Amino acid sequence: MFLNTLGVKDWVIKKWAKIGPEENVTVQTHQNSGNNNHGVKQLQIFFDSLPKLESHYCRATSSKLYLEPIWTSKSQLYKFYKSDFCINQNEKAVSIATFHKVFEKNKLSLYRPKKKICAIPVCPFKQGIFQKISTMSMTNIKKKQGLKR
Numbered sequence: 001m002f003l004n005t006l007g008v009k010d011w012v013i014k015k016w017a018k019i020g021p022e023e024n025v026t027v028q029t030h031q032n033s034g035n036n037n038h039g040v041k042q043l044q045i046f047f048d049s050l051p052k053l054e055s056h057y058c059r060a061t062s063s064k065l066y067l068e069p070i071w072t073s074k075s076q077l078y079k080f081y082k083s084d085f086c087i088n089q090n091e092k093a094v095s096i097a098t099f100h101k102v103f104e105k106n107k108l109s110l111y112r113p114k115k116k117i118c119a120i121p122v123c124p125f126k127q128g129i130f131q132k133i134s135t136m137s138m139t140n141i142k143k144k145q146g147l148k149r
Contacts, residue, residue, distance in 0.1 A: 039094040043102050046085045053111055066111040074100065
């Protein structure tokens, strides 16, 4: 037969033949499977609680939800999750691999602006952060907008 191809000796096949098909089947469950589901649910609650930007403020076409620019990397977000959320909820943190998988599954992304942040007082990129602009600079903005038309 194909014993050399499979890399087994003939005694292994004979042993398998002696053991019936019912005795050979073993079901193994992972010890942390129940805890992992609970951890993923807690992670989902964490992602739902994060402040998000609408995608049209970030890209022209996108199916992703962008997180507000509080964190600059996924590792910073994971550290925040472990140090803040898990401690407050008295929960064990999931692994960073699980964190990344759920992050991608939820179609989340970190906000990275392609353009400079605008100088208009109510800027969608600043989400509720208002800056006072002097009257002089506001008139300059209006003049520039008038020239562009």
